[in-house]
Amino acid sequence: MMAKPAMSATPTQNALAPRLADFSTLAEALDYAALGHTGLNFYDGRCRLTAVVPYAEVRREARALARRLHGLGLRRGDRVALIADTEPGFMEAFYGCQYAGFIPVPLPIPSGLGSHAAYVEKLATLLKSCEPSAVLAPAAWLPFAQEAAASFRTIFVGSVEEMKGRAVPPVELEPSRPDEVAYLQYTSGSTRFPRGVVVTQQAAMANLQGMIRDGLGVRPGDRCVSWLPFYHDMGLVGFVLGPMASQLSVDYLRTQDFAMRPRQWLNLISQNRGTISFAPPFGYDLCARRVREGEAAQFDLSSWRIAGTGAEPIRAEVLERFAEQFAPAGFARTAFLPCYGLAECTLGASFGRRGAGVVVDRIERHALEHQSMAVPFGGEDSQASTFVNCGAVLPGHRLEIRDEAGRSLPERRVGRVMLQGPSVMSGYFRDEESTQAALDGGWLDTGDLGYLSAGELFITGRQKDLLIVRGRNIWPQDVEYLVESQSEVRPGDVIAFLVPAVPDPQVVVQVQCRVSDLERREQLVRALAGLISSEFGFIAFVELVPPHSLPRTSSGKPSRAEARKRFLAQAQSASGLSMVCG
């Protein structure tokens, strides 16, 4: 789409009195935002405006689409899967569902080269899980959606564009009520067993209000900038729903365009005087690595008052480097706002103190590793561990650290992070088993490890075995399953884990192998690494190990933690770590 010469972005200032998410439903919030002049702006990879959609127009189009969806014969509570690319059609479809009492389910778009087959398979798994009555996709992704939905006969598959050609039946719209489901959020969990978090209107509004009022302290003059995908909780709740519920204008860059040209994110903030923007640490890292000597001063980041971060373990050094490099652009290091959250709690659970920047706690590593205690430490670096302060839990919520037996732990003791409050999900969609495993008497077991100090949270490890690669969460069992599905490998012969390396953590895949011929072993290693790369998009270090050498837990499952420990010990003694670190 070419920008018309007259097109200009929606304003930052609004004529409307600000209301900070004090609505009972998303539809009600959009009704209010539509009374003002703010809205959504979409930019291409060269920072040119491609579409401007004020909230008033979003509402009008959404209500028309809601009636057209009724025309398809959808009933209240039916799911509508949305292939969530960064484009205006997503907004119309998502809010259209809000006005009709249908449940939108944002789903990913494919990423990267040659991902067609793997993506269609993944999409089919997701469709099987949420059982939608309709799938809406932008025209570009329609063939993929059709392919994935081919085996489900009853599903309507179409694009928002072609829906617009349909008649608008004169249906009385009954928007989704406060106790009804607002949307399903698929976690970036295991691809084989996806879990859809059920978010009610009440939970969504409670979390939005907590984040907007207490976490971010939204005020007049704020403007959001985002390249986060609409199918991720941070992109959807943080930068689609959040700005709408507080009547702020947003400038969007597509995730792919950010990945290709990270500086455009900073350009957009400079050009539009953005004040609130979030990214996982790798986003800041990518910018810091790409900026050329003397280039930083070309940006003006002085308006950026909240540079939020979360979604993967936060390493203070990465943020520190960004702050240093962009200081000439007026970036204030105190703008950093570390947060902790997860889709099971809608999005945000705790926020750092505004204006404090990255606050770290330096503790003694030995006490951490052997006694799970966080003891403040002033000694040598080699004996210290540092963790970033993620702030206090949002008002109206409670946070506890518990041990394996479920007992509450005092401050500075490391254990499981448990959460309770109005933002916590009611469960996973049609998945009683996973729901019971995650919810315990109203408390959500986040699966993450951390400790409290003066009531503020420090995360020491996320979902213990998770492979976090450049902001993506990859379940080790998915990698293991892929490798095991090769004819040369048997089930139970594979373990995948993550080890620290510079510049990025490295995924190690150990495979028990009976082949002795050196050339064949080498071929196998290359074939497996290639397979993992094409499926997951990262380069793993594949190591063949002798039969029966992989550690097991008492129940016979592969022990990733033990395998990782042995690997690191061996690598250190053989100084083979250089091999891994490349």
Add this chain to the structure above:
Amino acid sequence: MISQEQILERLLAYLRPLAPPGTPLHPDIDLKQELGLDSVKVMDLLMELEDEFDISIPLNVLADVHTPAELARAVFSLTEHADGLVR
């Protein structure tokens, strides 16, 4: 106008330094599986192509691209398209 062969030539020249030693580069090599291009390198490559040929490569085109030959074909059809619009 630039031909598909010229695009392929440019592409191979860009890929040559990225190929692991001992891996012969050819138009039908699998970029991810055989050349080991990770997502960051792929993005760098796409940016080079976009800038050099003044095109914008839509993501849906890439889902079916595995080799330099396929990528050259995709870029060629985008330049053809761009020509029709711009000139």
